[in-house]
Amino acid sequence: MNDELAYTCTCADLEQTGALASQLAPLLRAGDVVMLNGDLGAGKTSFVQAVARALGVTDDVTSPTFTIQLTYESGSLVLNHFDLYRLDDADQLYDLGYWETLEGCGVSFVEWGEKFPDEAPEDYLELLLSANGKGGRDYRAIARGKRANQLLFNWVQAAPDAWHRLGE
Template identity: 60%
Template sequence: MNGLAYTRMTTSPEATKQLASTLAPYLHEGDVVVLSGDLGAGKTQFVQGVAAGLGVRDQVTSPTFNILLEYPEGRLPLRHFDLYRLEDEAELEDIGYFETIEGDGVSFVEWGEKFPSALPFSYLEISIMLDTDGNRHVRAQSCGDRARQLLFVWANDSKSRLMKAAGGGA
């Protein structure tokens, strides 16, 4: 993956949601955000923060058993995938994955790294790692031109407090 990379540490679930909410104003139709990290690291909390920033009023929950949950009532329709339970890339066809991520909303894909060839040409990758003190280390990295533009404007928002990461290409 090439592109920009930024990091930020958050010290609570609320801080993770706040960080995510600062991304919402910059999202456009067709944007895809791939979320990676261990179980319980805060991927769904991140989506909850974005959803709040988009004006979603419904409670956002993990789509682990549904695989896809949709929230149509915000500024943009929000699609939240959890691919953890899928075993084979062919199953993505069955759940309408490709039509959905190319549709009229913004898609958040947990465990998208399981199927790298199914990722779109441009996406923002958010990886969240939990340390032993309960802090979350959030790393945002762009892949493709649209994701690079998205990450650039988000990182320049003073409320995001993102720091340029080592290892991010220019």
């Protein structure tokens, strides 16, 4: 595998997004971090909700925009969900126990992680989401680190017809 894998995928609707997320969910393990970046309304929270369902989370998964972080323990893996949109300064991450959570016992999804690029972990999967104007979503997945490379490679293998290698 290369040092940095990058793939694109298009989902026509929420059903396809759910299928894509359900292919990622069983590949996740404690300590994995997925950074979700994209404009407002791009579908970041919808993607996390679909992963949560696939992990068996029975709680109502909502956007943590105002609470900054929500943790769900009812699934097969603890799911931490951050939304950094309302934070103004990287120092606020320390007050939240951000690093302890990322390094803890669950998988972490971080919306708006691009706000604080210097605070990104060394190893994470970046997922850039955008509405494509046809009611669907375009995804660009970029692996940043060894574990993220393995995770993305396995995800692409689980859905080879959905993904296209960036640059091909």
